[in-house]
Amino acid sequence: MFDWLVVGAGFAGCVLAERLATQRGERVLIVDRRPHIGGNAYDRYNEDGLLIHEYGPHIFHTNSDMVLSYLSQFTTWRDYTHRVLAEVDGQRVPIPINRTTVNRLYGLSLGTDEEMEAWLAARAEPAERIETSEDVVVSKVGRELYEKFFRGYTRKQWGLDPSELDKSVTARVPTRTDTDDRYFADKHQVMPEHGYTRMFQAMVAHPNITVMVQADYRDIRHLIPHRRVIYSGQIDEFFDFRFGRLPYRSLRFDHVTLDTPRHQNVAVVNYPQTEDFTRVTEYKYLTGQEHAKTAITYEYPTADGDPYYPVPRPENQERYGLYEALARATPDVWFVGRLATYRYYNMDQVVGQALATFRRIDEKLPREDRARAAGRSWNGAVAEMPAVP
Structure with a gap:
């Protein structure tokens, strides 16, 4: 019996899993359809040894000291100013x-x-x-x-x-009258020194946390006993599209390695007038990696594929409101994150939302005796379960 089934191993799911395991001593199972943790912030080394962001550039920036302090438990940082x-x-x-x-x-x-x-x-x-x-x-x-x-x-x-x-x-995009060429003006502009995936691994490396990848929540929810749910997937899917599908915009990525140390003068170049892609990202600017080659990604928005961006139109918000009412009436399920709350959140906002959700959970649900006495020993490994056939 797990105390919590956490659906989605991105920022929302991993933050809440970590808090529930370490602060309440409760047993948590994280499930994710993808073959990895980290959600859209997942990064990996490609075949040439270059660290790339699998789902396009993720640049961390925040004005919240609290959010940065929380994440600093799981990573060191390198300063990075995005241009x-x-x-x-x-x-x-x-x-x-x-x-x-x-x-x-x-x-x-x-x-x-x-x-x-x-x-x-x-x-x-x-x-x-x-x-x-x-x-x-x-x-x-x-x-x-x-x-x-x-x-x-x-x-x-x-x-x-x-x-x-x-x-x-x-x-979201300001217009400036000075010569400030930073893309973001936030107080803190940093990148995880060893990448996002390493940060997520540290976040869930607790004996109370089990991770199951390549697993669909709908396939395992009746097979694995659990008491409560944290849900960070599509809210319309959770309710079997009862009021119709909420529209999302997707992306396709073309990852390329070039036999040159540098390709462009900044990390990202946008193409508002020409090309089918919207932007080209060169990751060595983000990661600080030294390498004889460089990795770039061409980004193509699409109508089909994994959901990335809720489409902000009044009729979509109206439909989301119907699902939100269902969510509020559903006991023992907490909806968190961009897809579950149909909001275009930045990474730090999702972390803040997850931490706020944990505080509400902690105030609402009494801690059990075994939770108060839970140990804090870490074994440094992520417990993984194979996907359900």
């Missing part, structure tokens, strides 16, 4: 748009924040109501920069025009 270029009009310029971007594109010499603000204000098209992703961008930078940087990229990424998407999509 992105966009190939626009035959040039590679910084994104998010800043003063350097505008000066290079238009051959200008704007020298102050005030000059940049005035230049943008002359082109902005203010809207009475900001409802869509198009509204967000056009009201800030005008239609020309919107067409150059956002419209084509968004259509490739989401399969929809920005005018059809919630304002939250493009609101």
Whole structure:
């Protein structure tokens, strides 16, 4: 008998498994359909010995001291400041748009924040109501920069025009009047020194935690006794698509090794105007690895495949609300993570959500005597069970 069945071995599942095992002394089984732990943040060494992110670049950034402190129990960090270029009009310029971007594109010499603000204000098209992703961008930078940087990229990424998407999509990307070319402005910008997979392995290396990969929750839920469930998969799937499917956007990755030490000047180059792929990532910038070769990934958004991004449209949120009501009425199941709560969360936000969920669980459920007396000895190994045939 397991105290908890945790569905999904990504950030949400592993954080909660670790907390339940170490803080409450409870027995946890983690199951995941994939052949590995780590969810979409899983990284691995390819055949050439280069560390790559199997599901595209994952850059850790957060303003939360608490989240960073928690994860620091399981990894050391290397400082990394993420920078992105966009190939626009035959040039590679910084994104998010800043003063350097505008000066290079238009051959200008704007020298102050005030000059940049005035230049943008002359082109902005203010809207009475900001409802869509198009509204967000056009009201800030005008239609020309919107067409150059956002419209084509968004259509490739989401399969929809920005005018059809919630304002939250493009609101994630700021516009700057200075020359700050960092992609993120968070207080903490770091990468796990030995990769995400090593961090996850440390997180679940506890004798109270058993990991079962290549296993579908639906196949084993009636076979393995358990008392309660943490669910981080698709919420619509959990309820057998009772109200119809929630739309998700997927990705396809083309991983390539090149016989050269460097391929591009930054980790990521976006392609808003040309190409079928949205971006190219070179991992050595992220990992700090020294190697004679380099690994890159071409990223192609698709309509089919593993779910990555909830599609932010009002009708989808309305449908999710029906599933959310079911979730609240389902006893002994906690729904956590991007897919289970149909939100476009960053990694640190998922960790924060999982830690908050643990606090609610701990307040609601009394700890058993054996939990209070649980040992804290670690054997350093991840207990793994084979997939159920």
